[in-house]
Amino acid sequence: MDSGLDRASPSSRIRRALWPGLWIPVVILLVGSALSLSVAQRIASQTEALAQQHYHLQHRTLVHLVLDHLYRHGNDVSLLKVPLAKAMPKHLSLRIDTLERHTKKPLLKLGSIQAPLTRQALRSELDIDGNRSMVTTMPDAQLLKAPAQNLRWLVLISGMALTLLAFVLSLYLCWRYQRQRTLASSHHKDLKTQNQKIANLNVEKLALRQALNDSENRSRDLINLTGNLIAELDDQGQIEYISALAADMFRQAPSDLDQKPFQQLVVLSDQQRFTECLEAARADQDITQADLTLAGENSEQPVPVTLRLKALTDPVRGLIGFRLSAQIKTRRAD
Incomplete structure (x- = not known):
């Protein structure tokens, strides 16, 4: 019998130590973390897709600019350097090669990038009065990958911060609830004693009221x-x-x-x-x-x-x- 009591004591102590509703903060932490990861990944993917569309638009704009200048200046590539330098966006390189002869030296090359994305390079072939050339643009990681990566971390950190805030607040509410339960239990024990005292005071109050009424009647009679x-x-x-x-x-x-x-x-x-x-x-x-x-x-x-x-x-x-x-x-x- 003593051994059974000893075995029950640790479990009862554990139950008393655990706050009621403690599963709610745990659920908030798990669900909030999962949602933060999912939303961050989805927003990063959408941002990267938008960056790709923007890059394609920049490529087409540069190609149209090259065509316009070549048509107006009779295929003189040397005159393209100044207007293209003004129109070139950051984190992007441009190269114009001729297709008439096999040479690795470009007719014009603008822009320098530190982390080129070779697989994301875009090429457009031009044919102006029989002169064939190739316009190649190559993006930097800062143009396509960095915005998505930065936004991913921003959303993830914000989501985790909100999750941790909700987790801490729910823990605080659980602690408050446990404290209120403890106080309520203590008050409930005192309530019976107070009710008994109130009952005794009511009896005394009735006796005093009766005595007061008797005294009032006595004073009225004496008057x-x-x-x-x-x-x-x-x-x-x-x-x-x-x-x-x-x-x-x-x-x-x-x-x-x-x-x-x-x-x-x-x-x-x-x-x-x-x-x-x-x-x-x-x-x-x-x-x-x-x-x-x-x-x-x-x-x-x-x-x-x-x-x-x-x-x-x-x-x-x-x-x-x-x-x-x-x-x-x-x-x-x-």
Whole structure:
């Protein structure tokens, strides 16, 4: 049993060491190399064929030039040297021989080449007024072979460079994928622990929400049981919250009083005192007190109260509002 585990261990280590999708870079390298070789060879063949056609065209052009000058100058080959020298392309030699007598000395020879291609030489026979001559052109390797060879290497190097770039990029993607798999496996292990923690936090959250709701209900009940009117104002003195006692005192729902100035609930004769109370709370940052009379638009009769007011401040924004309590005064029996 131990030996079986030992045999399995190296293979499992090898599988873990190999990145997933590693066959893709290998395929890219092989296919890219094969395509680069094939395209380079095909383009080189086409380039060489075009060079051959161009060479044939140059030969015919030179032959026509020789014919034209011989016709105009009465077969005087010596006059051909200057115009042919101007028209001669690079990497090409030209030779004119007479066919009237057997001699190896040419009538005219132009151009010098370093690597002549004897098998690619072209010959054209001329017969002008009974004078027969042979025009021979011979190309250099730089004219026919070099362009194709240079283009072959250019395409091959470019193709291999692109192949290697794609190979490296695919290897990098495989490495990234393997890294992501490793991280995903690690995250998956942590996910179960985190889910359990989240479940515990949700239970605690429900318990805290229930406790908060209970506290809110308790605070609301205590406010209602005190018999005092409780309100919160913004920094301009407008109502942001008012307790349910407002419905009994002013015959208006608390929601109808939202965003209304609290000063409108104070009788006209006491509004100046209410304003002074606000200013004192804003300046002293302490609880201020004033005896006022409250009466809403729908109130049946004014209600005298003892108003306690406290300014609310924030370290950043400064004054943010006021909190007030209005205790109804009990009337003495006559």
